[in-house]
Amino acid sequence: MKREHVLQLIQECFDTLASSDLIKEKVHVDGQTQLLGPNSLLDSIAFVTFMVELEDRITQTLEPDAPMFSLSIGDIHDFNPDKAALTTGTLADFTVRATSAHA
Amino acid sequence: MPDEPVALITGTSKGIGLGLARYFLAQGYRVAGCSRSESPLVTENYLHTPLSVADEQATAAWVRGTRQRWGRVDVLVCNAGFAPATHLLAMTDRQVWDAVVRTNVDGAFFALREVARIMTKQRAGRIVTITSMAAALHLEGTGAYAASKAALVEMTKVLARELASSNVTCNAVGVSMVMTDAADALGETVRARAVEKLTLKRPLTVDEVCGVVGFLCSDAARTVTGQVIQMGLVT
Numbered sequence: 489m490k491r492e493h494v495l496q497l498i499q500e501c502f503d504t505l506a507s508s509d510l511i512k513e514k515v516h517v518d519g520q521t522q523l524l525g526p527n528s529l530l531d532s533i534a535f536v537t538f539m540v541e542l543e544d545r546i547t548q549t550l551e552p553d554a555p556m557f558s559l560s561i562g563d564i565h566d567f568n569p570d571k572a573a574l575t576t577g578t579l580a581d582f583t584v585r586a587t588s589a590h591a
Numbered sequence: 592m593p594d595e596p597v598a599l600i601t602g603t604s605k606g607i608g609l610g611l612a613r614y615f616l617a618q619g620y621r622v623a624g625c626s627r628s629e630s631p632l633v634t635e636n637y638l639h640t641p642l643s644v645a646d647e648q649a650t651a652a653w654v655r656g657t658r659q660r661w662g663r664v665d666v667l668v669c670n671a672g673f674a675p676a677t678h679l680l681a682m683t684d685r686q687v688w689d690a691v692v693r694t695n696v697d698g699a700f701f702a703l704r705e706v707a708r709i710m711t712k713q714r715a716g717r718i719v720t721i722t723s724m725a726a727a728l729h730l731e732g733t734g735a736y737a738a739s740k741a742a743l744v745e746m747t748k749v750l751a752r753e754l755a756s757s758n759v760t761c762n763a764v765g766v767s768m769v770m771t772d773a774a775d776a777l778g779e780t781v782r783a784r785a786v787e788k789l790t791l792k793r794p795l796t797v798d799e800v801c802g803v804v805g806f807l808c809s810d811a812a813r814t815v816t817g818q819v820i821q822m823g824l825v826t
Contacts, residue, residue, distance in 0.1 A: 508714075533711060533756055540712040547659075556655040 489549065489587040494580040495519065497549075501541040510534040517576050525573025546587060557590055559583070595636070597621045597661045598808075599654060601644050601702055602671030604628045606771035607721060610797035611668055612637060614805060623657040625650075626671065644671045644698030654705035663713065666808045667706040669699040669720040669743070674774075677732030677781050688735045695739035696746075703750060707759075716759040717808040720747045721800075722819065724767040727826045728788050732781060740765075744819055751817030760816035762807045767823040768794040791823040 499517040506514045511529055515521065522528045523535065530538060539559055546557040559582075567582045568574055598615040602608035603624030612624050612632055621636045630639040638657070642649040658664050673694040675687050699720060710716030725733045726740040744763050751761035768774055768785045774794075775782075786794060803820055806812055 532753075536708055536711045540708050544712075555652065556659050558651070558655065 489546070489584055491580045491584050493549075494546075494583045494587075495576060497542060497545045498576050498580065500545060501538050504541055505530070505534055505538060508537075510537055519575060519577030519580065521576040523574045523576060523579060525575075527573070542583075546583065550587075550590070554590070557587065559586070595619055595621050596665035597623065597657065597663050598666035598668065599623050599657060599664055599702070599706065600625075600668045600670055601698065602626050603632070603639065604630045607766065607769060607797055607800050608668075608670040610801055611670060611804060614798075614801035615666065618805065620666070621661055623653070623661070625653050643694075644702060645693035647697075647701050650698065650701040651705050654702060654709070658709055664706055664709050664716065666717045667702060667710075667719070668804060668808075669702055669718075671698055672721065672723075672740075674723075674736055676778060678734070679732060680734035683735055691735040691739050695736070696742045699743050699746065703746065707750060707754060710754065710759045711757045714757050714759075716754075716757075717812075718747070718750065718754075718759065718761040719804050719807050720744075720761070720763045721804075722747075722763045722765045724765055724785070724789070724821065724824050727765060727821060727824065728785075730781070730785065730788065747819075748817045755816060760807070760813065762812075762815060762817065763819045764800065764803050764807070765819050765821040765824065766795060766800055767791075767821075769797060769800060770794050771797070789823045790825040793823070795822055 495517060502515045502517055505511045511534055515529060523530060543557050543559055564582050568578045598620040600608055600611050600622060603612045604626035612622050615622050616636055623638045624630055625640045625642050627643050629641060640653045642653055644650050671694060673691050675691060720743050722740040722743050725737040726744055747761050747763045754761060767789050768782060803822060
């Protein structure tokens with residue numbers, strides 16, 4: 489899976505959050521959009537929903553019999569050490585690596 | 592995809608868990624159960640997975656796989672538990688302590704975490720944990736077991752707060768003496784002493800437990816969350 493594809497899926501997740509009123513307005517996602525940190529637009533419930541939504545969308549891109557793709561906060565933290573924020577770009581980079589290992 | 596609701600129940604090979612699986616099937620649910628051994632229950636809408644809930648990856652895969660197969664998770668009942676023979680705390684082996692905590696605390700945590708994520712996205716769900724009068728009575732010889740069930744109660748209450756805005760309720764049912772294999776393991780003396788401590792002065796039936804769990808999973812209980820329903824006991 490390519491980084492651009494992951495960012496596109498992340499954009500779709502944000503669109504879903506906006507349509508279900510978990511965030512107040514539509515967000516145009518770029519690699520610097522904060523998911524966790526002082527400038528994040530997501531509260532804790534929106535963040536959990538976002539992560540599950542992204543897992544679902546990634547799973548849909550896998551082979552039909554593949555197990556559900558899952559994102560581990562601990563693994564993401566290890567991938568992004570000593571940072572006060574988690575951006576969509578970092579998550580996309582992590583996801584590219586994780587989907588490669590999942591396949 | 593069928594519209595029947597889906598219930599996940601841990602510890603369904605016998606006792607309360609088997610009774611709960613039968614109860615939810617009778618209510619029209621599709622039921623996914625798990626336990627370390629096989630289940631005697633064989634029916635179209637029941638899917639059994641042999642696993643130990645203390646196995647983090649296996650439990651996560653069971654929850655995720657059920658959702659992948661059936662598309663939703665409406666109910667989780669954390670029932671799997673390990674009740675060791677009684678020991679004074681001063682005589683409790685580390686292995687016994689670890690086994691109790693792994694099943695009763697770690698195992699519940701692994702299932703709760705996975706289901707909480709799913710139900711947050713669904714913005715709907717019912718979670719019931721099966722705890723014990725041991726957490727309320729502080730009986731001699733139940734140190735490891737009572738501590739594990741107290742931890743489960745606390746996890747349930749915290750989760751109830753965390754999931755309230757997602758329309759998910761979390762409650763605990765504190766069962767007193769139910770005549771199951773787990774109760775047998777406590778021994779005659781402890782069983783008799785436990786019944787004597789109860790307000791109702793009699794053991795519970797599995798059907799009675801199912802009735803309370805069923806109520807907490809019903810629409811009638813949609814405003815009940817973060818509660819511990821003690822059965823047979825005034826605390």
